[in-house]
Structure formats: C-alpha cells, structure tokens
Amino acid sequence: MSPDFKFRSLSIEDSSWVTESWNDPEVAKYFMAYPRTEHDVKEEWIRKVVEEALEKTIVAELNGEPAGSVSVEPEKGRCRHVAWLGIFVRRKHWGKGVGSALMAKAIELAKGLGCRKLTLATTEGNERAIRLYKKFGFNIEAYRSEDTYVNGLWKKEYFMSLELAPCEPKFNGAGFPQSDEGSQFTNSNKQDSKVRQLMDSDLDELWRLQNCPESTKSSVKIPPITRKETQRWYERIRVKEGRFCYACFKSSQLLGYVQFRTGLLDAPNVYIEEIIVDVNRRPLETADILISAVKNFRERYGYRRIFTFIPQTSTIITKTLEKQGFKKTGALRNYYFIDGCYVDAEFYEYP
Ligand SMILES: CC(C)(COP(=O)(O)OP(=O)(O)OC[C@H]1O[C@@H](n2cnc3c(N)ncnc32)[C@H](O)[C@@H]1OP(=O)(O)O)[C@@H](O)C(=O)NCCC(=O)NCCS
Structure with missing residues (x-):
C-alpha cells in the first residue's frame, strides 16, 4: 500500500516538531549551514524562522503526523526567475518516500510561481540528499572547497540546479566586457x-x-x-x-x-x-x-x-x-x- 501523504502550508504550531528535528544531530548535520549549536536551536528562534517561512514552506503529513517540510524561496531582482530549495524529513520517517513526495511538490510549486530554475546547496557526503536530488534531475554546477566541517573532515558544498523552463536568450558574449576604460591596475592613485x-x-x-x-x-x-x-x-x-x-x-x-x-x-x-x-x-x-x-x-x-x-x-x-x-x-x-x-x-x- 502506498503511504498516505497529505500536504499543507507550514503554520506557527509546527515550531515544536521543527525544533525537535533541528536538535536531532543527524538531521542538523547537513541541513543547517549554521547556527548548528544546540543552544541556538531553541523554539523561540525557530518560531521566528517559521514565521518568515510560512508562505513558502510545505509540510508533508504521513498518517496524520508532520513528517518533513520543503521550502521554495524565490530570489529577488535580477535573479527572480530562480528559487532556492531547502528540505528535511524527521529521522523516524526517512526512507519512506517523504523526501521524494516533498521534492515533487516543491517542483510543482516553483513552476507555479513562474520560476525557471530551482537551486539548492548540499554538503559532500550527504549521500541520501544527493541521490534524492539526482533522482529529480538536479545537476552539480558549482562547489566550494572545504566549506564545512562535518565529523572531523572538511567537506565541499555543492550547488545543484534543475532547469524548470528554458532560459533564453542566453548571454553570448556580445556587448561586454563591462566598461573598464581608463582604469588600470596601477598604484598611482x-x-x-x-x-x-x-x-x-x-x-x-x-x-x-x-x-x-x-x-x-x-x-x-x-x-x-x-x-x-x-x-x-x-x-x-x-x-x-x-x-x-x-x-x-x-x-x-x-x-x-x-x-x-x-x-x-x-x-x-x-x-x-x-x-x-x-x-x-x-x-x-x-x-x-x-x-x-x-x-x-x-x-x-x-x-x-x-x-x-x-x-x-x-x-x-x-x-x-x-x-x-x-x-x-x-x-x-x-x-x-x-x-x-x-x-x-x-x-x-x-x-
Ligand atoms: C535527505 C532527506 C530529505 C531524504 O528524505 P527521505 O524521506 O528519506 O527520502 P526518500 O525516502 O523519498 O528517499 C529518496 C531517495 O533518497 C535516496 N536514499 C534513501 N535512503 C538512502 C540511503 N540509505 N542511502 C543512500 N540514498 C538513500 C534514494 O535515492 C531514495 O530514492 P529511491 O528510494 O527512489 O531510490 C532526509 O534524509 C533528511 O531529511 N536528511 C537530513 C536533512 C538533510 O540533509 N536535508 C538536505 C540538506 S541539503
């Protein structure tokens, strides 16, 4: 039997299970760039984060219990066609398809918002997450070397993207470089x-x-x-x-x-x-x-x-x-x- 998922928007009442989850070292290990120290992951702080995330976050419920969430945050200005994705699932529900169900919802939401590109950052070694993203067609486009220290080792941060709609026209080198006339690398001034x-x-x-x-x-x-x-x-x-x-x-x-x-x-x-x-x-x-x-x-x-x-x-x-x-x-x-x-x-x- 396929799991019984329900989806809804995040609400302020979700702060308590989110707090519990973010204090779970296995969830926090890769999910939170920082703060990752336990004293910072207090409910009061999370309530503020939740408040800011209400409209852009979807919660999946599994058999009536919140099991995880995904947020889709469109960028602004010159990057407004791009949305950033962040996902986590409560540890007791890993491996039951919650992450996949949330990813499908996030892609649908981002397309609905008119985004052309969905982007995320993930850490080297977070194999579950990387396999999940690859399954949905995300590719690694850039990285930062030794960005984060996890369990005694420096890890790369990967930046992965999925193109949701064609990005045309693409820059072809015409009309640039930006004007830097009259400016040289000199020490004179x-x-x-x-x-x-x-x-x-x-x-x-x-x-x-x-x-x-x-x-x-x-x-x-x-x-x-x-x-x-x-x-x-x-x-x-x-x-x-x-x-x-x-x-x-x-x-x-x-x-x-x-x-x-x-x-x-x-x-x-x-x-x-x-x-x-x-x-x-x-x-x-x-x-x-x-x-x-x-x-x-x-x-x-x-x-x-x-x-x-x-x-x-x-x-x-x-x-x-x-x-x-x-x-x-x-x-x-x-x-x-x-x-x-x-x-x-x-x-x-x-x-
Ligand atoms: C990453 C995470 C969201 C995956 O959620 P999930 O509910 O376990 O995901 P699913 O059950 O839908 O599995 C999705 C895919 O993950 C991969 N996966 C699952 N278990 C795995 C394992 N033990 N090892 C490697 N890959 C695994 C598989 O590719 C799986 O797809 P498949 O079963 O169709 O092959 C979850 O583990 C999590 O919340 N981790 C901690 C927070 C985190 O790291 N978030 C991402 C930060 S970038």
Whole structure:
C-alpha cells in the first residue's frame, strides 16, 4: 500500500516538531549551514524562522503526523526567475518516500510561481540528499572547497540546479566586457582612496551608488532602489552578527563597497555577498582595493577561505578576483537576468 501523504502550508504550531528535528544531530548535520549549536536551536528562534517561512514552506503529513517540510524561496531582482530549495524529513520517517513526495511538490510549486530554475546547496557526503536530488534531475554546477566541517573532515558544498523552463536568450558574449576604460591596475592613485566600514553618515552616497544602473549589474539589485530599501539594507549590516560592509572612498565620494559575512564554528569562512563598484570612476582600482581589504580581514582574524559568486558579465570584478589569486570553481547556469539575457554566476574562492 502506498503511504498516505497529505500536504499543507507550514503554520506557527509546527515550531515544536521543527525544533525537535533541528536538535536531532543527524538531521542538523547537513541541513543547517549554521547556527548548528544546540543552544541556538531553541523554539523561540525557530518560531521566528517559521514565521518568515510560512508562505513558502510545505509540510508533508504521513498518517496524520508532520513528517518533513520543503521550502521554495524565490530570489529577488535580477535573479527572480530562480528559487532556492531547502528540505528535511524527521529521522523516524526517512526512507519512506517523504523526501521524494516533498521534492515533487516543491517542483510543482516553483513552476507555479513562474520560476525557471530551482537551486539548492548540499554538503559532500550527504549521500541520501544527493541521490534524492539526482533522482529529480538536479545537476552539480558549482562547489566550494572545504566549506564545512562535518565529523572531523572538511567537506565541499555543492550547488545543484534543475532547469524548470528554458532560459533564453542566453548571454553570448556580445556587448561586454563591462566598461573598464581608463582604469588600470596601477598604484598611482591608490593613496587617495580609503577603505573603512560603512557608517550612518554614508547613506546618501550609498543610495546614489545603489541607483547607478551600470554599477549594480554585479549584484541582484535593479534600480530604482528607494531610500527606505537602502536604509533597510544598511541596517542588516551588524558586525556583532558577522555582517560587514567595507566601503572605498575618495574624499567623500563612495567609489564602491563589498558586503560580506563570516561563518561560525563549522564554516569559519568569509562569504562575499555583494560587491558594487562605480563603473564611471576607476572601477578596476576600486575592486582591487576592496578585494585586498577582504583578504586582509581574512588574514587578520584567521578565517579559512573567502567565497563569492559574480555574474559572468561583471568582468571588472572577475578580472580582479583572478588577478588577486582567486580560483574559479564552476558556475550556476543562467542565474542572473541582465540586459535581456540569462547570465551565469561564476563561483570563486581564495585560496
Ligand atoms: C535527505 C532527506 C530529505 C531524504 O528524505 P527521505 O524521506 O528519506 O527520502 P526518500 O525516502 O523519498 O528517499 C529518496 C531517495 O533518497 C535516496 N536514499 C534513501 N535512503 C538512502 C540511503 N540509505 N542511502 C543512500 N540514498 C538513500 C534514494 O535515492 C531514495 O530514492 P529511491 O528510494 O527512489 O531510490 C532526509 O534524509 C533528511 O531529511 N536528511 C537530513 C536533512 C538533510 O540533509 N536535508 C538536505 C540538506 S541539503
């Protein structure tokens, strides 16, 4: 007899079994990038996570009992055709087809939302999950070396995708590289550029740069960005939570910034989440200065690696990463939609 599955949306009452499950070391081992320490997996914190996930998460019930869930989270801006997937099943229900049933539902949901690509991250060694994803047609497109420490070994993080609808037209190299005229890798002007953490008094300059259509093409942002959005983005940078933003100035002009976060415990790395340089003012130099600053940060505080991904069309940044010794580790295909075509996200890591 086939199992009796029922599907419903996540509700706030689900917090208690989710808490129990996320405190199960076998479930948590691969599922939660972080926090993975038990004191962080308290119901109060999970209630907040559940609250944010309500509309995008499906729960499968097996014989009337919640057995697992899958979330489908569409990206924003230039990546709005992509959704990220996250799945887990309570350990007592593993191997009964719950994961497969949830995957089928997630694909249906993502298609219903108009997404063209479903993407996820999983850890080397999580064979159950990797087999499940491959069964549904997902392929590994990129990885991060030694991203996570599991049971005494450094493991790769794999990025897998399933194309749900054709991504056409595909970027074919025409019209690029991004303009970097008049900007060379020289030291001549570097002494008058300064890098420091972004501050409250920089909001006007930040808002100006976030509204420069050419300069924001290295990010998911699509101008116009309201002042409120800039303010909210700025408020999410909290050093005590491991979120930083280094900005490069020439006198009071913001030439670019790099926003990054640091991982905890089992993933002691630096993750660059956004890098934007003003393409009209010495962009190569700015990118060079900002990336050097992140490398110095890594060295000073003893983080293992720096990871990032960047649109293949943002050659000012990719060129700089390569010059600074970053290595390419694959690309998420068609991850961005820029200037009317689909563009890959190139993965880089240092060292
Ligand atoms: C990964 C997970 C979601 C799978 O859920 P599940 O309900 O056990 O999955 P299913 O019973 O539908 O099995 C799905 C596939 O997994 C694979 N699988 C199941 N048991 C396996 C095992 N012991 N070893 C290897 N692969 C296995 C099989 O390919 C199976 O498909 P098949 O039976 O048609 O061949 C679940 O194990 C889990 O929640 N793990 C912990 C959290 C986690 O790692 N989440 C993913 C993070 S990226």
